[in-house]
Amino acid sequence: MTDRPHPAPIAALIAVDWGTTNRRVYGIAADGGCVHRACDGLGVLSVPTGGFEPEIAALRAKWGGSPMLLAGMVGSDRGWREVPYLACPADFDALRRHLVRADGGDVHIVPGVSFIEHGRGDVMRGEELQILGAAATGLCPPDAIVCHPGTHAKWARLRGGTMTGFRTVMTGELFALLRGQGILAPQLQGEAEPDADFAAGVARALRSGDLTADLFSVRAGALLGLRSRDATSHVSGLLIGADIRTGLDFAGAGDIVLIGEERLTALYAAALAIAGRKTSIVDGERAFIAGAHALLEIQP
Amino acid sequence: MTDRPHPAPIAALIAVDWGTTNRRVYGIAADGGCVHRACDGLGVLSVPTGGFEPEIAALRAKWGGSPMLLAGMVGSDRGWREVPYLACPADFDALRRHLVRADGGDVHIVPGVSFIEHGRGDVMRGEELQILGAAATGLCPPDAIVCHPGTHAKWARLRGGTMTGFRTVMTGELFALLRGQGILAPQLQGEAEPDADFAAGVARALRSGDLTADLFSVRAGALLGLRSRDATSHVSGLLIGADIRTGLDFAGAGDIVLIGEERLTALYAAALAIAGRKTSIVDGERAFIAGAHALLEIQP
Numbered sequence: 001m002t003d004r005p006h007p008a009p010i011a012a013l014i015a016v017d018w019g020t021t022n023r024r025v026y027g028i029a030a031d032g033g034c035v036h037r038a039c040d041g042l043g044v045l046s047v048p049t050g051g052f053e054p055e056i057a058a059l060r061a062k063w064g065g066s067p068m069l070l071a072g073m074v075g076s077d078r079g080w081r082e083v084p085y086l087a088c089p090a091d092f093d094a095l096r097r098h099l100v101r102a103d104g105g106d107v108h109i110v111p112g113v114s115f116i117e118h119g120r121g122d123v124m125r126g127e128e129l130q131i132l133g134a135a136a137t138g139l140c141p142p143d144a145i146v147c148h149p150g151t152h153a154k155w156a157r158l159r160g161g162t163m164t165g166f167r168t169v170m171t172g173e174l175f176a177l178l179r180g181q182g183i184l185a186p187q188l189q190g191e192a193e194p195d196a197d198f199a200a201g202v203a204r205a206l207r208s209g210d211l212t213a214d215l216f217s218v219r220a221g222a223l224l225g226l227r228s229r230d231a232t233s234h235v236s237g238l239l240i241g242a243d244i245r246t247g248l249d250f251a252g253a254g255d256i257v258l259i260g261e262e263r264l265t266a267l268y269a270a271a272l273a274i275a276g277r278k279t280s281i282v283d284g285e286r287a288f289i290a291g292a293h294a295l296l297e298i299q300p
Numbered sequence: 301m302t303d304r305p306h307p308a309p310i311a312a313l314i315a316v317d318w319g320t321t322n323r324r325v326y327g328i329a330a331d332g333g334c335v336h337r338a339c340d341g342l343g344v345l346s347v348p349t350g351g352f353e354p355e356i357a358a359l360r361a362k363w364g365g366s367p368m369l370l371a372g373m374v375g376s377d378r379g380w381r382e383v384p385y386l387a388c389p390a391d392f393d394a395l396r397r398h399l400v401r402a403d404g405g406d407v408h409i410v411p412g413v414s415f416i417e418h419g420r421g422d423v424m425r426g427e428e429l430q431i432l433g434a435a436a437t438g439l440c441p442p443d444a445i446v447c448h449p450g451t452h453a454k455w456a457r458l459r460g461g462t463m464t465g466f467r468t469v470m471t472g473e474l475f476a477l478l479r480g481q482g483i484l485a486p487q488l489q490g491e492a493e494p495d496a497d498f499a500a501g502v503a504r505a506l507r508s509g510d511l512t513a514d515l516f517s518v519r520a521g522a523l524l525g526l527r528s529r530d531a532t533s534h535v536s537g538l539l540i541g542a543d544i545r546t547g548l549d550f551a552g553a554g555d556i557v558l559i560g561e562e563r564l565t566a567l568y569a570a571a572l573a574i575a576g577r578k579t580s581i582v583d584g585e586r587a588f589i590a591g592a593h594a595l596l597e598i599q600p
Contacts, residue, residue: 085524116526120517120521121517121521121523121524152483168516168517169510170515170516174512176482177477182473183452209509211511211542212469212471212474212542213470213546213550216470217421217422217468219423220421220468223377223421224421226419226420246510249510250513
């Protein structure tokens with residue numbers, strides 16, 4: 001017997017969601033189907049100086065030189081090439097027009113999006129492809145409030161498929177910091193679930209607006225025997241409650257489209273129900289693939 | 301010439317403010333004067349199992365066996381002996397009655413204070429001696445709103461010298477976490493000053509209540525060239541502004557007595573002025589020494 005390598009399936013496009021700590025690679029066929037996916041820990045912070053070119057060349061070699069689309073922090077000052085932000089209002093066509101071509105023209109870097117209002121600035125890199133891509137491909141209505149949970153959760157307003165503005169809440173990062181060290185860390189080693197403890201945290205945060213005090217009372221409550229020691233779900237509820245309080249205040253009335261990872265969108269859907277809002281959920285990976293395919297206008 | 305060791309000055313009391321990461325030792329004369337002070341990094345988390353007894357014996361030997369008073373986290377489950385909390389309402393006499401004697405009776409451990417309201421718990425260990433001690437010795441009026449800034453800032457209501465309730469805001473800990481790692485850390489390596497950048501942060505926090513979003517906008521603002529890169533004072537203002545928003549909401553109307561370290565009380569005084577409140581400042585070390593001296597009723 002001889003070893004014969006499997007031929008790689010035919011991908012018309014290699015799309016990479018290249019974030020700070022993770023890299024997700026998708027091989028996308030001409031009809032928009034995903035023929036390959038891989039995730040590794042090679043986020044931009046793990047790539048050494050001069051390391052992007054060989055990584056990109058290796059991906060292209062593996063896929064027979066198909067065009068590439070790079071989105072996320074790869075286009076930041078910590079990534080491969082710094083690509084200017086596209087300012088709001090921003091739509092899918094503008095995103096396409098502002099793609100930056102590199103490496104002989106067949107590698108496309110997606111610009112991030114910025115928003116400035118009353119002298120207050122905000123930025124995103126990576127979420128714009130999912131959010132505008134979902135609107136452009138019909139996964140999400142053209143007029144919508146979109147919430148994209150994550151390390152830096154985004155609340156975006158869409159009007160006629162155009163992102164008119166957005167706000168970032170650093171909920172996931174704060175949760176990770178509290179979990180990593182500090183007085184609450186020993187109480188945050190579980191998995192957050194949308195249970196009664198979570199709901200109580202959401203309700204408290206929607207009511208109080210005193211996040212930094214509410215967090216300490218979680219420690220005090222355990223010391224005084226008022227609550228169980230593990231507080232992962234409760235603190236997740238406090239943080240997500242504060243997040244949606246800010247987000248709804250920014251975005252205004254209406255139903256919410258949640259785009260992102262299943263675990264997080266489920267928690268936000270539960271929290272938004274407590275806030276009296278209806279939600280629909282779009283899988284973030286599906287939105288990314290649809291957006292990448294539409295952005296390069298691949299023809300079957 | 302021969303080396304002759306200085307005789308230790310006469311201390312009627314050794315008082316130790318023994319916190320999580322630091323230990324402050326004061327030799328106090330019968331008239332209440334401080335004849336010795338020392339600070340080291342031997343906080344309770346740095347003392348190995350079985351390590352408290354020899355440390356305490358060494359301090360007593362050095363001071364000729366004077367009585368000792370231990371306050372702070374030394375009385376917690378992470379310290380030497382866990383001493384139950386004294387529940388609010390709590391006054392200075394109750395603190396004295398609930399001193400726990402250890403080590404043959406001459407070592408006194410100060411209980412912490414707890415407060416439960418509407419099922420919400422709060423605790424302090426160490427600040428109670430400064431706050432109730434200041435009221436008992438006339439450093440602070442018996443009817444007052446006291447703010448004690450720090451890792452876990454305390455807002456206490458005093459009525460007739462009795463602490464009727466308090467609230468903790470984990471402002472200092474959050475600042476340390478943000479400064480230590482995460483997206484904002486590179487922008488937080490300066491020293492916080494009560495300057496215009498600080499004032500803008502305070503004003504924003506008093507207005508918005510969206511701390512987690514305001515923090516991210518500091519990063520975005522630097523990326524978009526809307527603000528200078530170093531944001532130490534601004535973020536300090538955002539956190540202290542959110543702190544006093546919570547504290548004033550809890551404590552109600554009236555002037556504020558700030559008890560604590562000079563650097564922190566100056567920042568809080570500046571922030572409270574922006575909130576339209578008058579303040580007076582009591583040095584925290586002075587309050588600790590006065591409180592310790594009064595608590596053991598040392599007679600000159």
